[in-house]
Amino acid sequence: MMIGSMRTQLAALNxxxxxxxxxxxxxxxxxxxxxxxxxxxPPRIVGVDRTIRRFTGDERAGVVSVAVKSRPLAAVIADMIEGIIVLNCLPAAESALVRAALWRSLDQSPAETAVTASADDVHQSSARAAHVA
Structure with a gap:
């Protein structure tokens, strides 16, 4: 999905x-x-850009609420991506790989997305990075 050349002006996403x-x-x-x-x-708490609410019984499941009005599109998307990272409790090395994969997925057509790193690639790379550190 191409996000209109990732416009940098303040986004009023509909x-x-x-x-x-x-x-x-x-x-x-x-x-x-x-x-x-x-x-x-928007988030239920006034004045914040992002909130995360976890579901009871499953610490990895939840809802990411993001403020959209008067914010750059990239900031809104970054908050959505960080919400995914936080809810999945990813370690630092894997977070960087997943973050990059999520950004790439928004900047590619469906055909191009099919050839990006698979989940196995992400997990193998994160395991290698953990051993190096």
Missing amino acids: TAEFAAVARALAAESRRLGLVAPGFRC
Whole structure:
């Protein structure tokens, strides 16, 4: 999914655009073997850019709420991606790989997305990075 050359002006994502980004990130999360959170906007707490609410009984499942109004598109998407990282309790090495894969998934067509790093590649790379550290 190409996000209109990642426009840098303040984004006023409409509901359909927010939902499209949320669906794309959730699909890529599942492809990487992660738990995909629900997404909503705005957060219930006034004045914050992002909140995360975990579901009882499953520490990796939850909802990421993101403020959209008067914020750059990249900041909104970064908060959505960080919510996925936090909810899945990823270690630092794996976080960097997953973060990159999620960004790439938004900047590629469906055909190009099919050839990006698979979940196995991410986990193998993170295991190698953990052994090096």
